[in-house]
Amino acid sequence: MGAGHGHQLHFHGHSPVHRMPAHLKLLSLLSFIVLVVATPREQYWAFVVYALLLAGVVAISGVPAGYLLRRMVVEVPFVVFAALMPFVATGPRVQVGPFTVSEAGLLAAWGLLAKGTLGVLASLTLGATTEPRDLLLGLERLRLPHQLVQIMGFMMRYLEVVTDELRRMRIARESRGFTATSVRAWPALGSTAGALFIRSYERGERIHLAMLSRGYNGRLPVTHQAAATPAQWAQAGILPALALATAVLAVAL
Amino acid sequence: MTTPVLDVRGLAYAYPDGHQALFGVDLHVHRGERVALLGPNGAGKTTLVLHLNGILTAGAGSVHVSGLPVARENLLEIRRRVGVVFQDPDDQLFMPSVRDDVAFGPANLGLRGAALEQRVVDALDRVGMVDFIDRPPHHLSFGQRRRVAVATVLAMEPEVLVLDEPSSNLDPASRRELADILRSLDVTVLMVTHDLPYAYELCPRSVVLSDGVVVADGSTRDVLTDDALMAAHRLELPFGFDPRTIPAP
Numbered sequence: 367m368g369a370g371h372g373h374q375l376h377f378h379g380h381s382p383v384h385r386m387p388a389h390l391k392l393l394s395l396l397s398f399i400v401l402v403v404a405t406p407r408e409q410y411w412a413f414v415v416y417a418l419l420l421a422g423v424v425a426i427s428g429v430p431a432g433y434l435l436r437r438m439v440v441e442v443p444f445v446v447f448a449a450l451m452p453f454v455a456t457g458p459r460v461q462v463g464p465f466t467v468s469e470a471g472l473l474a475a476w477g478l479l480a481k482g483t484l485g486v487l488a489s490l491t492l493g494a495t496t497e498p499r500d501l502l503l504g505l506e507r508l509r510l511p512h513q514l515v516q517i518m519g520f521m522m523r524y525l526e527v528v529t530d531e532l533r534r535m536r537i538a539r540e541s542r543g544f545t546a547t548s549v550r551a552w553p554a555l556g557s558t559a560g561a562l563f564i565r566s567y568e569r570g571e572r573i574h575l576a577m578l579s580r581g582y583n584g585r586l587p588v589t590h591q592a593a594a595t596p597a598q599w600a601q602a603g604i605l606p607a608l609a610l611a612t613a614v615l616a617v618a619l
Numbered sequence: 620m621t622t623p624v625l626d627v628r629g630l631a632y633a634y635p636d637g638h639q640a641l642f643g644v645d646l647h648v649h650r651g652e653r654v655a656l657l658g659p660n661g662a663g664k665t666t667l668v669l670h671l672n673g674i675l676t677a678g679a680g681s682v683h684v685s686g687l688p689v690a691r692e693n694l695l696e697i698r699r700r701v702g703v704v705f706q707d708p709d710d711q712l713f714m715p716s717v718r719d720d721v722a723f724g725p726a727n728l729g730l731r732g733a734a735l736e737q738r739v740v741d742a743l744d745r746v747g748m749v750d751f752i753d754r755p756p757h758h759l760s761f762g763q764r765r766r767v768a769v770a771t772v773l774a775m776e777p778e779v780l781v782l783d784e785p786s787s788n789l790d791p792a793s794r795r796e797l798a799d800i801l802r803s804l805d806v807t808v809l810m811v812t813h814d815l816p817y818a819y820e821l822c823p824r825s826v827v828l829s830d831g832v833v834v835a836d837g838s839t840r841d842v843l844t845d846d847a848l849m850a851a852h853r854l855e856l857p858f859g860f861d862p863r864t865i866p867a868p
């Protein structure tokens with residue numbers, strides 16, 4: 367397998383992080399995030415420890431830091447929101463450089479930013495080291511409702527088909543001299559959305575027929591037994607265990 | 620004579636909106652035959668295909684597959700026996716990877732583990748796509764997707780392979796590769812097509828469906844050279860193609 371055909375988030379590799387069964391990684395990620403969120407934001411040192419732990423995982427996975435950092439742009443809206451908080455929040459004021467800002471707002475902004483960044487980075491690491499298909503199998507092993515996993519699977523499979531359909535419709539519009547520059551263009555965009563909906567709906571019906579034709583009876587067959595070894599459980603437990611120790615200390619101190 | 624693989628008698632069907640698409644279709648296909656199903660747009664070809672594996676239920680008449688009636692209680696077995704390859708491979712390939720997709724049918728039939736994996740690899744091997752087993756379907760070319768779609772059905776080891784317009788949207792090389800694959804398979808084939816040279820090349824026998832009835836059934840050469848029949852049912856040979864001057868393959 368080459369790196370080219372994975373999804374955009376996935377970074378091909380063979381590290382222990384890559385090889386770990388997806389459901390363990392999911393559990394590990396979930397507990398890490400819960401612990402980070404539960405940590406009082408005044409304990410600045412704890413977040414440094416979390417960041418170091420995460421950096422350790424990234425180092426083991428062999429995913430270049432730049433690769434993850436570039437994908438962290440999804441966090442930008444939160445950063446903007448966090449940056450506004452010290453200015454709009456009320457309460458005692460402190461002087462930061464040329465600005466006088468709310469002390470409580472500053473702390474809240476820091477908490478949001480630190481916890482958000484850690485969460486995004488941890489999730490990106492999971493995404494970069496896990497094939498989307500394995501992620502779905504992992505969710506299924508974690509007993510997520512069957513239908514939900516199926517829907518996510520179809521979404522993954524058809525996202526590109528639908529995006530492509532949308533792109534073709536846009537090209538067809540623009541080839542006939544349409545440009546979306548003003549409110550007057552909205553009806554045309556609306557009918558595009560309508561057409562896309564109908565097309566997707568009809569495709570859904572055709573897919574359903576194709577599934578029935580191959581003996582589908584309402585459940586996707588479970589064909590993979592990606593069982594985890596005790597050693598892998600232990601490995602997957604390292605990050606949450608260290609994070610737990612940090613969180614306990616942070617609360618106790 | 621032996622039991623036909625496909626035995627359609629007096630099949631009539633009206634869509635729920637009242638549009639009658641089939642008016643008493645009779646069709647027999649025997650083991651090992653390769654039959655082309657020809658007819659103009661809207662003739663009812665796809666509607667007929669959807670009856671062969673019980674997606675649509677006959678309004679009147681009957682469909683038997685190797686003697687087994689197409690009825691609710693036999694559906695799983697019918698769908699194992701009749702493999703339908705739909706026109707758009709994006710409709711047929713709905714799983715996140717080629718392996719999962721080809722495994723979908725046999726897994727529904729109860730196969731698991733090594734036997735399942737073997738089926739998947741065999742089916743992909745027959746269409747020359749084993750190397751793509753771990754790829755997501757949407758990263759394949761159209762021709763490759765069509766081949767994988769054929770594999771998804773072959774993996775169920777059907778008695779008859781039904782293809783709805785298999786050569787549509789294929790470039791000439793992919794079209795020929797698919798023809799080679801179909802010829803190499805040891806299964807009965809019913810192929811819906813508008814591609815008359817393709818029908819001539821692959822299918823010794825042709826059936827013409829028009830306005831919901833079978834209007835001709837005979838050797839492909841005879842059908843394609845019957846000018847009156849062809850003209851009456853909106854069938855036209857492509858420019859420069861004359862079956863009279865080409866020896867039957």
Ligand SMILES: Nc1ncnc2c1ncn2[C@@H]1O[C@H](COP(=O)(O)OP(=O)(O)OP(=O)(O)O)[C@@H](O)[C@H]1O
Nearest residue numbers: 634636638640658659660661662663664665666667
């Ligand atoms: N879901 C439906 N509801 C109502 N009428 C339909 C439906 N699907 C098809 N029809 C009608 O039934 C008739 C037969 O359609 P069918 O799709 O079987 O034709 P076809 O021979 O496959 O045509 P083509 O060569 O264009 O694929 C057509 O007149 C069509 O309009």
Ligand SMILES: [Mg+2]
Nearest residue numbers: 664665666783
């Ligand atoms: Mg059709």
